[in-house]
Amino acid sequence: MRPKSRRLAIWLSLPWLLASIAAFAQSPNAVVQQLLRSGQAALDAGDYARAAHDFERARQTAPDNLPANRGLLLSYLQMGRLREAIQLGSECAVRWPRDAEVQHWLGLAYFKAGQNTLALESLQRSEAIASGGFDIHFDIALVLLQQSQFSLAADELERAIKLQPSHALAHVLLGRAYQNTNRTLQAIEQFQTALRIDPGTALGHYHLGFAYASLGRNQEAIAEYRKELVRSPENPQLLYQLGHCLLESGETKDALPQLKKATELDPGNSDSAYDLGKALLLDGNAEAAVAALQRSIQLKPGDPSSHYQLARALQKAGRSDDAQQEWKRFAELKKAQPEMGGMATGRPQ
Numbered sequence: 001m002r003p004k005s006r007r008l009a010i011w012l013s014l015p016w017l018l019a020s021i022a023a024f025a026q027s028p029n030a031v032v033q034q035l036l037r038s039g040q041a042a043l044d045a046g047d048y049a050r051a052a053h054d055f056e057r058a059r060q061t062a063p064d065n066l067p068a069n070r071g072l073l074l075s076y077l078q079m080g081r082l083r084e085a086i087q088l089g090s091e092c093a094v095r096w097p098r099d100a101e102v103q104h105w106l107g108l109a110y111f112k113a114g115q116n117t118l119a120l121e122s123l124q125r126s127e128a129i130a131s132g133g134f135d136i137h138f139d140i141a142l143v144l145l146q147q148s149q150f151s152l153a154a155d156e157l158e159r160a161i162k163l164q165p166s167h168a169l170a171h172v173l174l175g176r177a178y179q180n181t182n183r184t185l186q187a188i189e190q191f192q193t194a195l196r197i198d199p200g201t202a203l204g205h206y207h208l209g210f211a212y213a214s215l216g217r218n219q220e221a222i223a224e225y226r227k228e229l230v231r232s233p234e235n236p237q238l239l240y241q242l243g244h245c246l247l248e249s250g251e252t253k254d255a256l257p258q259l260k261k262a263t264e265l266d267p268g269n270s271d272s273a274y275d276l277g278k279a280l281l282l283d284g285n286a287e288a289a290v291a292a293l294q295r296s297i298q299l300k301p302g303d304p305s306s307h308y309q310l311a312r313a314l315q316k317a318g319r320s321d322d323a324q325q326e327w328k329r330f331a332e333l334k335k336a337q338p339e340m341g342g343m344a345t346g347r348p349q
Contacts, residue, residue: 032062039071043078051075066096073105085109093122093172100130104139111143113283119143134163138170140142146171150180168198178213187211203228206238209245218245236266244275252282263292274306281309286316304333 039054040346055071062068076085089106096102107122121141130136134262142202144153154177160170175190191208194201209224225242232238243258265270277293280286293310300306311326 029062032058032065032068036065036067036071037159039068039075042072043075048075048078054080064095065090066099069095070099070101070105073102073109077105077109080112082109082113086113086115089122098129100126100136103129104136107143108139111139111146115146116143120147132163134160134167137163138167141173141177145177148180150177153177154181166197168194168201168204171197172201172204175207175211179207179214184211184214200231201230206232206235206241210241213241213245218249220239221245222249223264234265236262236269236272239265240272240275241271243279247275247279247282252279254271255279263295267295270296270303270306273299274303274309277306277309277313281313281316286313289313290317290319302337303335304330304337307333 035054035058039051041056042048042051042054049180052072052075055068055075058068059072069088073085073088073092076082076088086106086109087171089102089109092099092102093106097289103122103126107119107126110116110119110122120140120143123143125134127136127140137156141153141156141160144150144156153173157170157174157177161174164170171190171194174189175194178187178190188208188211191211193203195204195208198204205224205228209221209228212218212224213221222242222245225238225245228235228238229242239258239262243255243262246252246255246258255275256279259272259279262269262272263276273292273296277289277291277296280289280292290313291308293306293313296306297303297310307326307330311323311330314320314323314326
């Protein structure tokens with residue numbers, strides 16, 4: 001190549017060379033910041049796989065970058081990659097023990113993995129570091145409810161609602177906590193508040209109906225269950241509770257289709273089978289009642305009430321010898337369970 005042509009070739013390639021040098025010389029911090037921005041954008045858009053990819057690249061470039069570790073932890077949590085979330089969260093908790101978000105998200109990962117004791121420890125550490133946030137009180141309450149620590153859960157939910165009084169689900173959960181600590185009237189107030197805030201609150205009418213039923217206010221309970229049934233027609237527990245209230249109110253014909261569907265959807269529920277057997281017997285269908293009550297006994301063999309009802313059904317069906325065997329079994333179980341008292345036709349709910 002002649003000198004002039006050679007200079008021209010160098011001159012033409014110079015912009016590309018400069019661009020390459022500039023890209024190469026871009027500071028690691030600038031690369032990390034760009035990855036953090038793109039990762040956050042992916043998180044906001046619900047593209048958790050892309051978010052994890054970007055945060056992981058940022059973390060590889062800057063292992064001690066807290067936002068990169070936080071972002072990757074949250075991405076794993078959102079994707080349901082709980083083992084990786086717990087591993088990364090545990091490492092981050094050691095490196096940044098005073099970071100409330102790390103502790104919070106690690107607690108949620110433990111909770112979703114069913115490790116409630118560890119979840120509560122992490123969430124309470126987060127609360128101690130940065131107390132006062134709605135989310136932390138709410139999430140601690142979820143774990144406490146899962147552990148049946150209803151009084152403590154109520155305390156957390158009361159704090160959460162003071163911070164965010166328009167959160168319908170928090171009112172529903174507080175109502176459940178009250179219901180389970182024998183504060184039924186307060187529970188009713190919470191369920192009613194939730195439904196005023198959001199008439200479409202999931203299971204709001206169900207829980208309100210259950211609270212009414214626990215006070216013996218069956219007609220109000222039935223009305224609430226029917227409202228919930230419009231939203232959740234395939235919920236077996238809802239169908240069972242509606243059927244049970246109808247049966248207790250003497251509305252056997254209306255109870256039967258609810259109880260039949262409940263047992264079809266959840267064949268492992270002994271209470272549904274028991275109530276179905278009672279309803280069929282009251283409706284005059286003794287043979288069908290026998291089958292339902294035998295299923296109830298198969299699911300809960302130690303319940304004397306099922307044997308009592310089965311004995312009655314067998315007697316009605318003309319099977320006296322079999323009925324005698326069930327009367328005997330009922331007497332044995334009742335004697336072995338004095339806490340049942342004189343209960344025979346009903347069972348504790």
